[in-house]
Amino acid sequence: MIGVQAWLDDPSVTIVLIGALVGVAASLLGTFLVLRRESMLSDAISHSVLLGIVAVYLLTGSLDGPLHVVGAAVAGLATVVLTDLLVRSRRVKQDAAIGLVFPALFAAAVLLINVYAREVHLDTDAVLLGEIAFAWLDVVRVGDLVVARSLATMLVIAAANLAFVVLLYKELKLATFDPALAIALGLRPALIGYALLGLLSVTAVGAFDAVGAILFVAFVIVPPAAAYLLTDRLWRMLAYGSAIAIASSVIGYALARAFDVSIGGSMASTTGGFLLLALAFGPKYGLIAQALRRRAPQPPPGVDRGAPPGVDRGAPPGVDRGAPPGVGRGAPPGVDRGAPPGVDRGAPPGVDRGAPPGLGAAAGGGRT
Amino acid sequence: MELLALLGDFTVRSVALGAALVGVVAGALGSFALLRRQSLLGDTLSHAALPGITLGFLVAGSRALTPILLGALVSGALAALFVLLLTRATRLKDDAALGVALSLFFAVGTVLLTYVQRHAGAAQAGLDAFLFGQAAAVLPTDLTLIGGVGAVALLTLTLLWKEFKAVAFDPDFARSLGLPVLALEVVLTLLIAVAVVIGLQLVGVILMVALIVAPAAAARQWTRRLEGMVWLAAAFGAVSGVVGALASASVRGLATGPVIVLAASALVAASLLVAPERGLLWHAARSWGQRRALGSHRVLVDLLRLGQDHRDPAYASEQGMLDTYFGGPTGHVLRRLRRRGLVERVEHMPEEGAHWVLTPAGQSQARALQAPFGDREPSAGREGPGEAA
Numbered sequence: 049m050i051g052v053q054a055w056l057d058d059p060s061v062t063i064v065l066i067g068a069l070v071g072v073a074a075s076l077l078g079t080f081l082v083l084r085r086e087s088m089l090s091d092a093i094s095h096s097v098l099l100g101i102v103a104v105y106l107l108t109g110s111l112d113g114p115l116h117v118v119g120a121a122v123a124g125l126a127t128v129v130l131t132d133l134l135v136r137s138r139r140v141k142q143d144a145a146i147g148l149v150f151p152a153l154f155a156a157a158v159l160l161i162n163v164y165a166r167e168v169h170l171d172t173d174a175v176l177l178g179e180i181a182f183a184w185l186d187v188v189r190v191g192d193l194v195v196a197r198s199l200a201t202m203l204v205i206a207a208a209n210l211a212f213v214v215l216l217y218k219e220l221k222l223a224t225f226d227p228a229l230a231i232a233l234g235l236r237p238a239l240i241g242y243a244l245l246g247l248l249s250v251t252a253v254g255a256f257d258a259v260g261a262i263l264f265v266a267f268v269i270v271p272p273a274a275a276y277l278l279t280d281r282l283w284r285m286l287a288y289g290s291a292i293a294i295a296s297s298v299i300g301y302a303l304a305r306a307f308d309v310s311i312g313g314s315m316a317s318t319t320g321g322f323l324l325l326a327l328a329f330g331p332k333y334g335l336i337a338q339a340l341r342r343r344a345p346q347p348p349p350g351v352d353r354g355a356p357p358g359v360d361r362g363a364p365p366g367v368d369r370g371a372p373p374g375v376g377r378g379a380p381p382g383v384d385r386g387a388p389p390g391v392d393r394g395a396p397p398g399v400d401r402g403a404p405p406g407l408g409a410a411a412g413g414g415r416t
Numbered sequence: 417m418e419l420l421a422l423l424g425d426f427t428v429r430s431v432a433l434g435a436a437l438v439g440v441v442a443g444a445l446g447s448f449a450l451l452r453r454q455s456l457l458g459d460t461l462s463h464a465a466l467p468g469i470t471l472g473f474l475v476a477g478s479r480a481l482t483p484i485l486l487g488a489l490v491s492g493a494l495a496a497l498f499v500l501l502l503t504r505a506t507r508l509k510d511d512a513a514l515g516v517a518l519s520l521f522f523a524v525g526t527v528l529l530t531y532v533q534r535h536a537g538a539a540q541a542g543l544d545a546f547l548f549g550q551a552a553a554v555l556p557t558d559l560t561l562i563g564g565v566g567a568v569a570l571l572t573l574t575l576l577w578k579e580f581k582a583v584a585f586d587p588d589f590a591r592s593l594g595l596p597v598l599a600l601e602v603v604l605t606l607l608i609a610v611a612v613v614i615g616l617q618l619v620g621v622i623l624m625v626a627l628i629v630a631p632a633a634a635a636r637q638w639t640r641r642l643e644g645m646v647w648l649a650a651a652f653g654a655v656s657g658v659v660g661a662l663a664s665a666s667v668r669g670l671a672t673g674p675v676i677v678l679a680a681s682a683l684v685a686a687s688l689l690v691a692p693e694r695g696l697l698w699h700a701a702r703s704w705g706q707r708r709a710l711g712s713h714r715v716l717v718d719l720l721r722l723g724q725d726h727r728d729p730a731y732a733s734e735q736g737m738l739d740t741y742f743g744g745p746t747g748h749v750l751r752r753l754r755r756r757g758l759v760e761r762v763e764h765m766p767e768e769g770a771h772w773v774l775t776p777a778g779q780s781q782a783r784a785l786q787a788p789f790g791d792r793e794p795s796a797g798r799e800g801p802g803e804a805a
Binding site: 085 | 502514623626628
C-alpha cells in the first residue's frame with residue numbers, strides 16, 4: 049500500500065494515468081461513434097457539456113459533484129435531441145443541424161461565464177486546454193490512499209464505459225452494424241444510441257478538467273479511426289484504440305515535458321502521430337499496402353489460370369475482367385471502394401442519417 | 417441613447433462595419449457550404465486555423481494580421497486536404513475524417529499556442545483573443561485587410577456565380593457541360609476558408625462555424641432560389657455581426673463571438689418558425705386548416721350519401737350515425753357547417769336526439785366534393801358511405 053501511495057504521489061504518474069484513462073474511456077465509446085458515422089456528435093457534445101456545467105454552477109455554486117454529471121448528461125443529450133428534432137423537421141440537413149445546435153449552446157455557456165462567473169476557476173482558456181498539469185493538486189481520500197480527484201473520477205468513468213461495452217457488446221455490435229436486424233430481434237438500437245451518447249457526455253465532463261473540450265474530441269475520434277485502419281474486427285478495434293490512447297498519454301506527456309507545452313494538447317497530437325502511422329503502414333488499408341497491391345499486378349489466383357495467356361490480351365479490355373489489372377482487382381474487398389468513385393462532391397455519401405450506418409464496416413468489420 | 421453614442425464612436429463604428437462585412441462574406445459563402453452539405457467543413461476549417469495563427473505569429477514575430485491570416489488560411493487548406501486524403505484513400509467516412517482533422521489540427525494548435533505563450537514573452541498578448549473573438553482587439557488596419565480580402569472573395573463569387581451554382585446543385589450536370597468541376601470545388605472550398613479566416617478575429621476559431629451555417633440555414637427557410645438565399649444570408653450575417661460588435665463594445669469583457677452566434681441562432685429559430693411556406697408555424701396552421709376542411713368535407717359527403725341511399729335529398733340523418741361513419745364525435749363539425757348555412761338541425765319524431773339535413777347549398781357543395789370520385793347511383797347497393805373509414 050505504501051508503495052502504491054508513493055507511486056501515486058508522483059505528479060507525473062498521476063498525469064499520465066489521467067490521460068490514459070481519459071483516452072481509454074473516450075476511445076471505447078468513440079469506436080462505436082466512428083462506426084455509426086456519428087463522430088461529429090462528439091464534437092457537438094463536448095462543446096455543449098459546458099452549458100450543463102455552467103448551469104449547474106450557477107444553480108448550486110459548486111464546480112463538481114454528482115449534479116454536474118447529471119447536468120452534463122442532460123446538456124449532451126439535449127444537443128443530440130435538438131439535432132434530431134431539427135433533422136426530423138426536414139428543414140435542415142444533419143450536418144447543418146449539428147453546426148447550428150452546439151455553437152448556440154456553447155455560445156450561451158461562454159456568455160454566462162463572461163457575465164456571471166468571471167471570478168471563478170472556469171475561465172474559457174481552461175475550457176479549451178484543460179488543466180491536467182495541476183490535476184494532482186486536488187486530491188481526495190479513497191480508503192487508505194490519497195488520490196487526485198480527476199484520477200478517481202476518470203477511474204470510475206472508464207470502468208463504467210468498459211462495463212457498458214463488455215456487458216452490451218452483442219447489442220452494441222448489432223445496433224451499430226445492422227440496426228434493422230436489431231429492431232427485428234427486439235432490441236432498441238435508438239435507446240442504445242442514446243445510452244452511448246449519454247455516457248459520452250458524462251465522460252466529457254470527467255475529461256473536461258483534464259484535457260478540455262476540444263482535445264477530448266481527439267481522444268474520442270482519433271484512436272478508433274487509427275484502429276479502424278488496422279483491423280476488421282470490432283474487439284480488436286476497441287483494444288487497439290485503447291492501446292493507442294494509453295501510448296499517446298505516455299509519449300505525449302514526455303513530449304510536453306521536453307518542450308514545455310500544453311500536456312493535453314501534446315497527448316492529443318500524439319494520437320495523430322499514431323493515426324499517421326496507421327495511415328502509412330496499416331497492413332491492409334495503409335497507403336503503402338494499397339500502393340504495393342496496386343503495383344503488384346498479380347490477379348487473384350484461380351481466375352487467370354484457366355485462360356491461356358495471350359487470349360486475354362487480345363480480348364477487348366474490360367470484357368471479362370471489367371477493370372484493367374491492378375486497378376480494382378488488387379484493392380481490398382472493402383465495400384468502401386464501391387462508393388461512387390466520382391470526384392463528385394468532396395463529401396462522400398453517407399452524410400445522411402437515414403442510410404444504414406456502416407455498410408462498409410458491416411462487410412469488413414462486422415464478422416467475428 | 418447609449419446606442420447612438422456608441423454609433424458615434426469611430427472605433428465602434430468601424431468594428432461594427434467590419435463585423436457586418438464578415439457576416440456578409442460568411443453568409444454568402446456559407447450558403448454554398450450548406451447546400452453542398454459541407455457545414456461541418458466550416459467547423460473543421462475554423463478549428464484548424466489555430467496552428468496557422470500561431471505559426472503566422474511565430475514567423476512574423478508580431479501580432480500583425482496579414483501573416484496570421486495567411487497562416488490560418490494555409491493550415492485550414494491543409495486540413496481540408498487532409499480530410500480529402502482520409503476520405504478518398506482510406507475507409508474512414510467523412511464524419512470521422514472531419515473530426516480527426518479538426519481535433520488534431522486544434523491539438524497541434526494548442527501545443528503551439530502554449531509554446532508561444534511560454535517562450536515569446538509579452539509580444540503574444542492578445543493571441544488567445546482568436547479563440548473567442550474580441551472586437552476590442554481589432555485595429556483599423558486590420559479592418560482594411562478584412563475588407564479587402566472579403567471584397568475579393570465576394571468578387572470571385574460574383575464572377576464564377578453560374579459555375580458555382582451548377583456545381584452546388586448538380587455536379588454531374590456541371591461536368592457534362594465541360595466545367596472543371598474539381599477545380600471549381602477547390603476554389604469554392606478555398607473561398608469558404610477565406611470567409612472563415614477573416615472572421616476569426618471577431619468571432620474566434622471555436623464559433624466561426626456558426627456564422628457560416630446559421631445565416632445560410634435561416635435564409636434557406638425563406639426562399640427556394642439561390643440568388644435570394646445568398647442575399648438574405650448575407651443580410652442575416654451582417655445583422656448578426658453588427659449586433660455582436662455593438663453588444664461587445666457596450667458591455668465590458670463580453671466576447672464578441674458568442675453574441676454574434678446567439679444573434680445568428682435567434683435568426684435561425686425565428687426563420688424556422690415563421691418563414692412562409694417552410695416555417696413550422698405556417699406548416700402547423702396549414703395542416704390544422706386542412707384537417708378541419710377534411711372533417712367538414714367528410715361529414716357533408718356522408719350526409720349526401722345517406723340522402724342518396726334513402727332516395728331523399730332531405731333525409732334527416734341521426735347524429736349518432738354520422739359519428740359512427742366519421743369515427744368520432746361530429747358535433748363541432750356540424751355546428752361549423754350550420755354556421756356556414758350548409759346543414760340544418762331538425763327534429764325527427766318519434767326518434768330522439770339530433771338529426772341533420774343538408775340545405776340546398778350544402779347539397780350542391782357536397783355534390784361538388786363527390787364529383788371527382790364519380791357519382792354513385794342511389795341504388796348502388798352499398799350499405800353506406802365511408803365504411804372503409
